[in-house]
Amino acid sequence: MNTHKHAFNIILTVLFLIFAQLGxxxxxxxxxxxxxxxxxxxxxxxxxxxxxxxxxxxxxxxxxxxxxxxxxxxxxxxxxxxxxxxxxxxxxxxxxxxxxxxxxxxxxxxxxxxxxxxxxxxxxxxxxxxxxxxxxxxxxxxxxxxxxxxxxxxxxxxxxxxxxxxxxxxxxxxxxxxxxxxxxxxxxxxxxxxxxxxxxxxxxxxxxxxxxxxxxxxxxxxxxxxxxxxxxxxxxxxxxxxxxxxxxxxxxxxxxxxxxxxKKIVEEPKELPLKNDFRILLMSTPNKYAVGDPALKGLNYILTIKENGLYKYYYSVTNFASIKENNLKTAKDAGFRNVTAVSFIPNQDMNTGYYRLEVYTGKDKLPSSSPILKLLKDVERVKANGIFYYTYGNVKSLEAATKLQKDLEEKGITNTTIEKVYK
Structure with a gap:
């Protein structure tokens, strides 16, 4: 009998603590x-x-x-x-x-x-x-x-x-x-x-x-x-x-x-991520801009991808619709009026081409003492319209290209641009 009473008291104590905590x-x-x-x-x-x-x-x-x-x-x-x-x-x-x-x-x-x-x-x-x-x-x-x-x-x-x-x-x-x-x-x-x-x-x-x-x-x-x-x-x-x-x-x-x-508050359903990533395309231009250039109007988190001779500047990345809309508004507020959200499939390999890095562009040819030529093997050089283009690498996905870009930055090679090459 005492055992049952003790157990009952424990239950009451537990219930009291639970309700006290809820209170x-x-x-x-x-x-x-x-x-x-x-x-x-x-x-x-x-x-x-x-x-x-x-x-x-x-x-x-x-x-x-x-x-x-x-x-x-x-x-x-x-x-x-x-x-x-x-x-x-x-x-x-x-x-x-x-x-x-x-x-x-x-x-x-x-x-x-x-x-x-x-x-x-x-x-x-x-x-x-x-x-x-x-x-x-x-x-x-x-x-x-x-x-x-x-x-x-x-x-x-x-x-x-x-x-x-x-x-x-x-x-x-x-x-x-x-x-x-x-x-x-x-x-x-x-x-x-x-x-x-x-x-x-x-x-x-x-x-x-x-x-x-x-x-x-x-x-x-x-x-x-x-x-x-x-x-x-x-x-x-x-x-x-x-x-x-x-x-x-x-x-x-x-x-x-x-x-x-x-009593009126109804919890909004949790926003589910989209299947694809979205980046905000700010502009496509033959001009190449470095980070911090006034043409980018103070925006950070810029991804530049060269495609068919044009440099495409993308702002931010997200797979949530609400953040995508906010990113669009940010770009417009910064002064880019004709922006659009572009879908990117994560980890998608290029079937008809590859990505590489444009490591240098300029009117002058790189000397053999250049750190780029010393640090990197298999750098390719092309001259077009009086401009020298030096490129490096061959990877199948954008993610792999951004990783390669980061690896080069750690070696001291900065201001590179990802280039999309079609076969």
Missing amino acids: AQKKFVIVLDAGHGGSDVGATRKYENIGLVQEKDVTLGIVLKLGRMLEKNKDYKIIYTRKIDEYPSLADRTDLANRSHADLFISVHCNASTKSTPYGTETYVQGPDQNKTNLEVAKRENDVIFLDDKDRERFASYDPTSPESLIALRIQQSKYLESSLIFGGYVEENFVKKDKRYSRGVMQKNLHVLRLNAMPSVLIETGFISNAEEAAYLASDKGQDEIAESIYDAITSYKKRIDRNQ
Whole structure:
């Protein structure tokens, strides 16, 4: 009898743990990020009547007040990027939010201007810059990446002006942009209606602290420290309490909206890969262009294939229809208007020809001391219309040709072109 009772208790315990875990999984996870911190003080001003006002102190005060309000609600799980005067890198803030599978990321900041007259609140969501007058906001918030080695390494190679970056930004943020805009709208609406503040609106801006987040995310500029009246408000308990409460009410409204829509959400079928690869044909021309040539309009991931005397320039490769369409749009946005998607069958051998590499073209004949002639055997030379063409290799598939091209690059032979030869 005791054995049965013990087994029954174990079952109850297991069921309790399962249901407890399920309940825990339903919590709405919010990451609160108090902007700046530690050696990064952010915007700062000193006034005779209120003393020194530092952005890092104001943001921490608001976040801690907001967190205490949220922690009273058992439906929320609150995670802080910092609760003391320290500087977490932008990478750490993003990684924390992504590891936590957060449902919402809120970064709290204060604005500043070289003039003392600007005032009001702004909320930013991640996206291509839509408001050119606010470039100083992005510059100020992004400049802190140089404070941390991890940030420098992660963001150093990122060029926000390149066509690939812009389209990647659109793709990455399309899933979360609408939700971020909705939440940002609630925040700014509350600042106006509840706190009688002036709202400068919800805007899109390319900000590093939001760029890699896999959830709806906003950066709230709670007011201008450079404005004496707003600085006093931001530094006061009354001001911080009101700001925190307005953000809290915005979270509540947003959560209710999500709960209402949850029942309507139908999971989209997973996109299946296409049978063939697709590359975007940018142009066919007798002219040969090197990587980085202005004729390629800043696009990377270019595959050049010479065919029947013409150089064909292909952009990117994918076997997913949605990415193919995005690649087409990227090419058109870059300035190529008459682009088309061309199908490539993976690992298909040429039955009526072969691929080789064009390793050099020029008006001058290569000297015997040329590294190309020294490193490669069986290089073929042809002269046509006053131009010398040096070619190498004989492989059956495009994949084999690209591998051969990579092998030559490792030997120091660069700027080669794959050529398709018909028998």
